[in-house]
Amino acid sequence: MDQASSTPPAKQKKRSRFGQQLSDFFSSVYNIHLFILRFFREAFVPPFEFKEIIRQCFEVGVRSFTLITVTGFIVGLIFTKQSRPSLLEFGATSWLPSLVSIAIMRALAPLVTALIASGKVGSSIGAELGSMRVTEQIDAMEVSGTKPFKYLVCTRVIATTITIPILATYTGFIALLGGYLNVAQNEGTSYTSFMQQVFQPLQFLDFTASLIKSIVFGFTIGIVGCYQGYYSTKGTEGVGKAANGAVVTAMFLVFIEEIIIVQITSNFR
Numbered sequence: 001m002d003q004a005s006s007t008p009p010a011k012q013k014k015r016s017r018f019g020q021q022l023s024d025f026f027s028s029v030y031n032i033h034l035f036i037l038r039f040f041r042e043a044f045v046p047p048f049e050f051k052e053i054i055r056q057c058f059e060v061g062v063r064s065f066t067l068i069t070v071t072g073f074i075v076g077l078i079f080t081k082q083s084r085p086s087l088l089e090f091g092a093t094s095w096l097p098s099l100v101s102i103a104i105m106r107a108l109a110p111l112v113t114a115l116i117a118s119g120k121v122g123s124s125i126g127a128e129l130g131s132m133r134v135t136e137q138i139d140a141m142e143v144s145g146t147k148p149f150k151y152l153v154c155t156r157v158i159a160t161t162i163t164i165p166i167l168a169t170y171t172g173f174i175a176l177l178g179g180y181l182n183v184a185q186n187e188g189t190s191y192t193s194f195m196q197q198v199f200q201p202l203q204f205l206d207f208t209a210s211l212i213k214s215i216v217f218g219f220t221i222g223i224v225g226c227y228q229g230y231y232s233t234k235g236t237e238g239v240g241k242a243a244n245g246a247v248v249t250a251m252f253l254v255f256i257e258e259i260i261i262v263q264i265t266s267n268f269r
Contacts, residue, residue, distance in 0.1 A: 031227075031231070032227060035223070035226075035227050035230075036223060038149065039153060039154060039157060039223065042147070042149060042150050042154055043150070043154040043157070043158060049150065049151055049154070049155050052151060052155040053155045053158050053159055053162075056155050056156050056158075056159030056160075057159045057162060057163050059121075059124075059159070060117070060121050060159050060160055060163040060164075061163040061166060061167060063120075064116065064117060064120055064121065064167065067116060067120065068113060068116060068167050068170065068171055068174075069170075069174055071112060071116055071171070072109070072112065072113075072170070072171035072172070072174035072175045072178070073174050073175065073177065073178040074178065075104075075108055075112055075171075075175050075178070076100065076104060076174065076175030076176055076177065076178030076179040077178035077179065077181065077182055078178075079100060079103060079104070079108065079175075079179065080096065080100050080178070080179040080182040080183060081182050083096060083099055083100070084096060084182070084186065087099070093186075093187060094187075094197075096179075096183055096187075097179070097180075097183060097189070097194050097197035097198050098197055098198070098200060098201045100175075100176065100179040100183075100198070101176065101197075101198040101199065101201065101202060102201055102202070102206070104172050104175045104176060104179070105172055105202055105206055105207070105210055106206050106209065106210065107258075107262075108172075108175065109168050109169070109171045109172035109175060109210065110165075110168040110171075110210050110213045110214045110217060111213075111217075111254070111258055112171060112175075113164060113167050113168040113171045113214070113217075114164065114168075114213075114214070114217035114218075114220075114221065114254045115251060115254065117160070117164055117167070117217075117218070117221050118221050118246075118247055118250040118251045118254060119247055119251075121160060121221060121222075121225065122221050122224060122225040122246040122247050122250045123225070123243040123244070123246055123247045124225075124243075125156055125160075125222065125225030125226055125229060125246065126225045126226075126228040126229040126232075126242040126243040126244075126245065126246030126247075127229065127239055127240075127242060127243040128229060129152060129153075129225075129226060129228075129229025129230050129232070129242070130228070130229040130232035130238055130239040130241075130242035130243065131239050132152070132229075133229065133230060133231070133232050133233075133238075134232060134233075134234075134235050134236065134238055134239060138152070138230070149230075152226070152230070153226040153230060156222050156225070156226055157219060157222035157223050157226060158222075159222070160218040160219065160221050160222030160225075161215055161218040161219045161222060162218070163218065164214050164215070164217055164218030164221065165211055165214035165215055165218060168210065168213075168214040168217075169214075172210075176198060180194045205265065205268060209261065209265040212261065213257070213258065213261050216257050216261065217254050217257065220250060220253050220254060220257065221250045221254075224246055224249050224250040224253065225246040225250065228241075228242040228243075228245045228246040228249070229242045229243075229246065
């Protein structure tokens with residue numbers, strides 16, 4: 001009796017399932033690679049959909065403005081409040097503005113903005129394009145001779161790439177405002193003195209790294225949401241899976257990119 005015939009059916013089934021999952025994974029990576037290449041091939045070739053890009057910037061930025069404001073303010077306030085007792089034990093509360101500025105500008109502002117946008121913007125893009133796919137609106141656009149990829153995908157990815165850095169910068173200043181209110185309440189520090197201590201430890205590399213991270217995060221959120229929605233299947237069930245997949249995948253990639261960029265920028269400090 002040969003080895004294949006002696007293998008239990010359960011193990012054979014498990015191996016075939018694992019092989020299928022591995023094949024699907026590499027197939028997805030290949031399709032995403034082609035999707036990104038197609039974006040760069042079509043995004044910078046005329047005609048340009050400026051009106052749609054502006055509309056998507058409004059949808060991504062202005063529609064998220066309230067949520068970003070509340071979240072940024074709470075993050076700055078809570079981080080300052082939680083950091084103060086530790087510094088108070090060493091009598092170093094005067095370092096609190098510098099600590100808050102470094103933490104917020106280097107990491108918290110772009111990361112929090114990206115996570116909020118992944119949940120709100122990524123799911124919205126995935127659900128919108130997914131519903132258009134399952135209702136055959138994208139197929140109708142292709143048949144009519146228009147370019148749905150340029151109009152639907154390129155505009156949204158460009159909008160998120162532009163808008164997320166702006167929102168991240170705004171989140172940073174709102175978080176600093178929340179930190180200032182806590183410091184002023186406990187230490188009586190003036191706003192001018194607080195801002196001087198905030199910008200004193202920051203370097204040009206800190207702002208550059210934060211900007212680069214925000215751009216990468218914005219591109220990732222846009223491309224993941226568009227990919228999940230543009231190739232969704234299975235009717236209305238696929239719309240929900242596209243929205244959920246956009247959120248989960250975007251958040252996972254944001255954390256991975258955060259680790260990689262931090263490791264790279266730390267070599268230049």
